[in-house]
Structures are given as C-alpha cells and as structure tokens.
Amino acid sequence: MIGKLIGIELMKIKRKGIWFLTVLGPIGVVALQIVNYSVRKDYLLQQSEDDWLFYLLNTSSITPFAIILGIVILTSFMASIENETNAWKQLVAMPVSKYSIYLSKYTVLLFLLLLSASLLTVFTFIYGLFLDLGEVVPYRELFMYSFYPLFAAFPVLGLQLWVSFVSTNQGIPVSIGVIGVILSYSAYVIPDWLIWKWPSLMNQWDEPLINVWLGLAVGFILYFIGMLDFHRRDVK
Amino acid sequence: MEYIVETRKLTKRFGKEFAVSDLAMKIPKGEIYGFLGPNGAGKTTTIRMLLGLMQPTAGSVRIFGSDLKKDRINILKKVGSLVENPSYYPHLTAAENLEVLRKIYGTEKNRVNEVLEIVRLSDVANKKVKGFSLGMKQRLGIAAALLNRPELLILDEPTNGLDPSGIIEIRNLIKRLPSIYGMTIVISSHLLSEIDQIATTVGIVSKGKMIFQDSIDVMRTFSKQSVVVKVNESEKAWRSLMAKGIQGELHDGKILLVDKTDQEIAAIIRNLVQNGHDIYRVEEDKRSLEDIFLQMTAEEERV
Numbered sequence: 001m002i003g004k005l006i007g008i009e010l011m012k013i014k015r016k017g018i019w020f021l022t023v024l025g026p027i028g029v030v031a032l033q034i035v036n037y038s039v040r041k042d043y044l045l046q047q048s049e050d051d052w053l054f055y056l057l058n059t060s061s062i063t064p065f066a067i068i069l070g071i072v073i074l075t076s077f078m079a080s081i082e083n084e085t086n087a088w089k090q091l092v093a094m095p096v097s098k099y100s101i102y103l104s105k106y107t108v109l110l111f112l113l114l115l116s117a118s119l120l121t122v123f124t125f126i127y128g129l130f131l132d133l134g135e136v137v138p139y140r141e142l143f144m145y146s147f148y149p150l151f152a153a154f155p156v157l158g159l160q161l162w163v164s165f166v167s168t169n170q171g172i173p174v175s176i177g178v179i180g181v182i183l184s185y186s187a188y189v190i191p192d193w194l195i196w197k198w199p200s201l202m203n204q205w206d207e208p209l210i211n212v213w214l215g216l217a218v219g220f221i222l223y224f225i226g227m228l229d230f231h232r233r234d235v236k
Numbered sequence: 237m238e239y240i241v242e243t244r245k246l247t248k249r250f251g252k253e254f255a256v257s258d259l260a261m262k263i264p265k266g267e268i269y270g271f272l273g274p275n276g277a278g279k280t281t282t283i284r285m286l287l288g289l290m291q292p293t294a295g296s297v298r299i300f301g302s303d304l305k306k307d308r309i310n311i312l313k314k315v316g317s318l319v320e321n322p323s324y325y326p327h328l329t330a331a332e333n334l335e336v337l338r339k340i341y342g343t344e345k346n347r348v349n350e351v352l353e354i355v356r357l358s359d360v361a362n363k364k365v366k367g368f369s370l371g372m373k374q375r376l377g378i379a380a381a382l383l384n385r386p387e388l389l390i391l392d393e394p395t396n397g398l399d400p401s402g403i404i405e406i407r408n409l410i411k412r413l414p415s416i417y418g419m420t421i422v423i424s425s426h427l428l429s430e431i432d433q434i435a436t437t438v439g440i441v442s443k444g445k446m447i448f449q450d451s452i453d454v455m456r457t458f459s460k461q462s463v464v465v466k467v468n469e470s471e472k473a474w475r476s477l478m479a480k481g482i483q484g485e486l487h488d489g490k491i492l493l494v495d496k497t498d499q500e501i502a503a504i505i506r507n508l509v510q511n512g513h514d515i516y517r518v519e520e521d522k523r524s525l526e527d528i529f530l531q532m533t534a535e536e537e538r539v
Contacts, residue, residue: 004339008336008339008340011336012328012336014327014328015327015328084326085321085324087323088323089284089289089319090317091323093315093319094337095309096340234290234291
C-alpha cells in the first residue's frame with residue numbers, strides 16, 4: 001500500500017514546480033561559488049594550502065541555509081496540494097490509514113531532498129574539477145559536506161512537515177520556517193541545542209558527526225510525534 | 237431489518253458546544269436517505285463521523301454491520317463520499333484526479349473512463365480541473381465517489397452553490413444511481429425541496445438531535461390538507477355553518493375548512509348553495525413538506 005501511495009504522491013507533485021526547485025537548490029549553492037571564484041579566484045587560492053578543502057568549506061557555508069529554505073518551501077508546497085481545496089477530507093475518507101498517508105508524504109520529501117543533496121555533490125565536484133584545484137579530490141569531504149547538513153536538518157524537516165500538515169492557517173508553518181531560516185543563517189551565534197544550528201555541523205566539540213546522529217535521532221522522534229498528532233486530529 | 241448505517245448515541249462536542257448529541261441514525265438497505273436540517277444543525281459533523289474523518293466524543297457508528305472504529309479501512313472500501321465542496325487537485329486533469337484515487341482503491345484502469353462517462357465529463361477528461369465550473373467540479377466529485385462501485389454513497393450537500401440547471405442535473409444523476417447499482421444513498425441538505433422528490437426515507441436533525449426519522453410517506457401524512465371556500469357574505473355563511481355544527485375558520489372573507497373528507501366538503505358546499513350563497517372559489521390549500529419541516533425545526537428551537 002505504501003508503495004502505491006508514494007506513486008500517487010509523485011503523481012500529485014507534477015506541474016507544481018517541485019522538481020524544478022529540487023534541482024534549483026543545488027544549482028544555486030554552486031552558482032554562488034561560481035560567482036565567488038570568478039571574481040576573486042587568485043585571492044581565494046592564496047588563503048589555504050588545501051584548495052579543494054577550502055573550496056568545499058566555502059560551498060558548505062551556504063548549504064545549511066539552502067537546505068532549511070528548501071525544506072520550508074517543499075513542505076509548504078506539499079501541504080498546499082492538499083490544503084488548496086481541502087483534499088485532506090477526500091484522502092482520509094479513502095481506505096488507507098492516516099499513518100501511511102503521512103509516511104508517504106514524508107518519504108517523497110526525503111527522496112527529493114536526497115536527490116538535491118546528490119545533485120549538490122555532483123555540481124560541486126564538476127565545478128571543483130573545472131577550477132583545477134589539485135590532483136587529489138577529497139571525496140570523503142565532498143560527500144560529507146553535501147549529505148551531513150541534510151541529515152542534521154531532519155528535525156527541521158519533521159517539525160515543518162508536522163506543523164504544515166496540521167495547521168489550517170499556512171501562515172504558522174511559513175512563519176516558523178522564516179524564523180528557522182534566519183536562525184540557520186546566524187548559526188555562529190545561536191546555542192548548540194537549537195535544531196536550526198545543527199545543519200551547520202558546528203558544535204562545541206568540533207565533531208560534525210554528533211550533529212548528524214542527533215539530527216537523525218531527533219528527526220525520527222519529531223517525525224513520530226507529528227504522525228501521531230496527525231492521526232489523532234479531526235479533518236475539518 | 238438490515239441497517240446499512242446505524243449510529244448509537246453518537247455525540248460530538250467542540251469545546252462546550254455539542255454539535256451532535258445522542259444521535260441515533262438508522263438507514264435501511266437500498267434506501268435514499270434524505271438527511272435534513274438547517275445550517276449548523278450538525279449534518280456535516282455527523283457525516284464526517286460516518287466517514288471516520290472525525291472521532292466521536294461518545295457513541296458508536298456501525299456501517300455494514302461492523303464497528304467503524306475497528307474496521308474503518310474495510311468499511312471505507314465499500315463507501316463513496318462527497319463532503320461539502322468538492323476536493324480536487326487543480327493542477328491535474330480530470331482523468332489524473334480520478335487516477336490518483338483509483339490507484340488507492342485498486343479498481344481496474346478503465347473504471348476512470350466509466351465514471352467520467354456516468355457524470356458526462358468524458359469530453360474534458362484531459363483538461364485541468366482548474367478551469368472547470370462549479371457544476372463540473374461537483375460532478376467530478378461524484379465521479380470520484382463512484383470509482384469503487386460503492387454499496388453506500390454519502391453525499392453532503394451535493395447541490396450546494398449550483399445554479400438551477402446544475403441542481404436538476406445532479407438530481408437526475410442521483411436518481412439514476414440506485415436503480416443501476418442497488419446502492420444505499422445518504423444525501424444531506426438544508427433544503428427539503430431538493431430531496432423531496434428523490435428521498436425514500438428522511439431524517440431531520442436540529443441542534444444536533446434527530447427530531448424525525450421515518451419514511452417520506454409518513455412525513456407526508458403530516459401535511460394536513462385544508463379547503464378554502466370563497467363566498468359572498470362570508471360572515472353570514474360562516475355563521476350558518478357554525479349553527480349546523482360544522483367547524484371552520486373565517487379568514488379575510490374566506491372560510492377555511494381543515495381536515496374534512498370529500499363527502500363532508502360536498503355536503504358543506506351543497507348547504508351553502510341551498511342557503512343562497514354565491515360560491516366564487518373552492519380551493520385546496522395543501523401544506524407543503526417544506527412547511528412541516530420548518531415547523532418541526534422551529535418547534536425544536538423553542539424548546
């Protein structure tokens with residue numbers, strides 16, 4: 001059943017611009033580096049011994065911000081598909097469990113975000129090659145800086161999905177989303193326990209993996225709470 | 237008797253307000269059940285509870301003899317519904333909208349074309365629903381409700397917001413359904429006139445309570461007929477009738493005779509003629525079902 005529902009969700013996101021946004025995100029992140037390196041490549045290459053790593057660090061400074069923004073936009077699009085004509089009442093009156101409805105939408109979002117992260121890896125790699133940053137490509141870091149921020153952003157995904165699915169007023173999830181984007185932008189100054197800081201992979205122990213594991217754990221908990229709350233609520 | 241839908245003490249509370257209280261709904265198999273009540277009486281809330289969209293505060297719902305709470309998914313496989321304004325995905329075409337739902341039901345692929353044919357939307361199957369008129373959207377909603385060949389069809393205010401030709405179209409469509417598929421239909425409405433002609437059983441709610449539930453024929457017996465006679469010198473005529481012990485009312489120079497048999501009416505007229513009165517008009521004044529409905533709901537409100 002869940003496979004069928006995922007197929008249906010994929011049908012529903014046609015012509016909504018969701019695929020476009022999924023591709024646009026990583027292009028945007030790399031495009032900023034294209035601007036950065038076109039303007040002051042010589043200066044940037046002087047900054048570090050390891051040009052590849054420095055390039056990846058530059059790229060990854062925008063990634064968390066782009067991921068949070070992407071999550072906010074995609075969840076709100078996803079909710080708008082059902083909210084627009086209150087199709088929730090039609091969907092929930094069908095012979096499917098509300099848990100699987102929630103899970104199918106979550107899965108589709110997860111798939112889109114993973115696709116986005118993969119594209120980011122590819123685009124970053126291609127532009128890095130183009131810049132001719134050295135023989136040895138740090139594949140591990142390349143992968144790390146594309147996927148770790150996404151894993152660390154799972155709590156934000158869980159929260160946004162939950163709030164946008166249960167609010168009749170989409171102003172609420174969008175407001176939370178905007179605040180989240182601003183917080184993620186101020187990652188340097190906010191405390192470690194705020195989930196919007198986690199995608200920056202910064203913490204007082206200087207160990208990015210802590211953010212990843214925390215992200216996966218808290219993300220799962222928030223997903224679960226959201227699903228239970230969605231199940232419990234009446235459909236208006 | 238076999239009931240397709242049976243609720244017991246069904247109650248829904250929003251904060252302090254009881255939207256539905258102790259509602260006992262009984263819908264026999266094969267009936268077209270008209271679910272009537274003024275706006276805000278609790279019709280939509282009841283229907284949402286029948287579909288599992290809302291959890292009752294208390295009481296139970298049994299559909300096809302099983303408990304909705306325990307067996308929701310199996311019950312909903314045999315139920316089609318249209319709740320209030322139609323839900324659809326505007327960026328998808330009519331056929332795509334139905335295909336999305338068909339996949340969940342798992343009915344055969346051609347079923348989409350069949351239901352589009354039934355509601356006569358085949359011509360616009362590949363157009364986006366965004367551009368449809370309200371009547372077309374409503375028909376698409378009915379098509380969606382028919383996808384799984386339901387044994388129970390629940391339509392909440394299916395003609396709401398439609399123009400008269402749209403209303404007639406939907407009504408004719410609904411009328412055809414039970415004969416073709418042998419299904420049981422529930423239609424809610426705040427207008428009796430809308431389901432007067434199609435419903436076989438009626439349930440009337442007011443303030444969340446069921447105040448009448450029986451066949452429409454029983455309801456019709458409430459519509460007492462009266463005969464209005466217009467004569468010259470009406471007061472004198474009325475007095476002469478009273479003198480003979482015939483009960484009547486005098487209203488604006490007309491005599492109102494309530495609940496008389498044909499023979500009694502004939503005798504009264506003969507009497508008036510023999511007394512030399514000129515009779516201008518003898519009219520039947522039938523109280524419409526609408527009047528009864530209004531009276532019932534008004535009485536409930538006064539209590």
